[in-house]
Amino acid sequence: EAQVTQNPRYLITVTGKKLTVTCSQNMNHEYMSWYRQDPGLGLRQIYYSMNVEVTDKGDVPEGYKVSRKEKRNFPLILESPSPNQTSLYFCATHRTGLAFFGQGTRLTVV
Amino acid sequence: KQEVTQIPAALSVPEGENLVLNCSFTDSAIYNLQWFRQDPGKGLTSLLLIQSSQREQTSGRLNASLDKSSGRSTLYIAASQPGDSATYLCAVDTGANSKLTFGKGITLSVRP
Numbered sequence: 001e002a003q004v005t006q007n008p009r010y011l012i013t014v015t016g017k018k019l020t021v022t023c024s025q026n027m028n029h030e031y032m033s034w035y036r037q038d039p040g041l042g043l044r045q046i047y048y049s050m051n052v053e054v055t056d057k058g059d060v061p062e063g064y065k066v067s068r069k070e071k072r073n074f075p076l077i078l079e080s081p082s083p084n085q086t087s088l089y090f091c092a093t094h095r096t097g098l099a100f101f102g103q104g105t106r107l108t109v110v
Numbered sequence: 111k112q113e114v115t116q117i118p119a120a121l122s123v124p125e126g127e128n129l130v131l132n133c134s135f136t137d138s139a140i141y142n143l144q145w146f147r148q149d150p151g152k153g154l155t156s157l158l159l160i161q162s163s164q165r166e167q168t169s170g171r172l173n174a175s176l177d178k179s180s181g182r183s184t185l186y187i188a189a190s191q192p193g194d195s196a197t198y199l200c201a202v203d204t205g206a207n208s209k210l211t212f213g214k215g216i217t218l219s220v221r222p
Contacts, residue, residue: 004153031208043199043212050207058209090153092210097142097161097203099210101154 002027006091006102013081013109021076021105023091031094032074033058034066036087037104043090049074081109112137112204116213123190124221131185131216133200138178141205145174145185148197148215157198158185190220 004025013019025032033048035058045058049068063085065077078085086109091102113136123129133143142161146154158167158174160183166175173186183200197217201210 033209035210040214042214043201043210045209048207048209056207092154094208097144098159099144099146099154099156099201101146103153104151106151 002100004091004093004100004102006089006105008105009103010106011108013107015082015109016080019078019081019107021078021089021091021107023074023076023102024072025074025091025093025100026072027093027095027100028071029093029095029100030071032068033092034064034074034076035090035092036060037090038087046076046089078107081107083109085109112140112202112211114200114202114211114213116198116200116216118216119214120217120219122219122221125190125192127190127220129187129190129218131187131198131218133183133185133213135181135183135202135211137204138181139204140178141203141208143174143176143183143200143202144210145172145183146199146201148199150196154199190218192220192222194218195220 030051034046035043037043047066049055089105115134144159145157160176171188197215199215201212
């Protein structure tokens with residue numbers, strides 16, 4: 001079964017404490033990306049990766065980092081989280097257009 | 111810059127009604143368009159993908175159409191059921207880094 005797995009599903013953290021949200025896909029897709037979803041703003045792309053070791057900024061990359069050392073994994077790193085990064089985060093992968101999304105990570109930064 | 115609009119933001123219909131959800135986009139140079147379903151607290155599930163060369167796609171009670179020249183897509187849901195209650199989002203892929211540009215979604219409620 002095609003899957004995109006994110007962990008954790010829920011996270012409450014304090015300002016400034018580094019965290020990583022993991023994302024893994026089992027479809028051997030080259031393209032992966034991260035989105036955040038906020039009320040009234042919809043889904044916006046944070047970072048994307050076209051292949052291993054190839055990453056680039058999306059529309060809202062400030063405050064985030066990513067890495068792509070293996071094709072299946074694409075972690076999202078918040079070096080110093082701030083309250084404005086409280087959001088619902090989605091990892092996605094697609095090939096030939098069809099997109100698959102993870103179940104989401106609800107992050108609260110206090 | 112591509113913008114995707116979905117109006118209205120919310121819709122409530124009685125069970126059994128056929129309904130149409132609309133999506134419009136500003137730049138007709140798209141690679142494809144997808145319709146997604148999102149249940150509360152859950153991820154997005156792709157319902158239908160329409161490539162730029164296609165005019166429509168069908169899956170069960172769902173039919174999506176695409177008119178690139180006018181920048182519009184519609185999702186038709188036949189014989190709606192309470193289980194169809196969810197938020198429906200459309201997204202366009204302009205082919206530039208494969209980024210999906212999303213509308214804000216239409217929250218559908220189907221009343222028994």
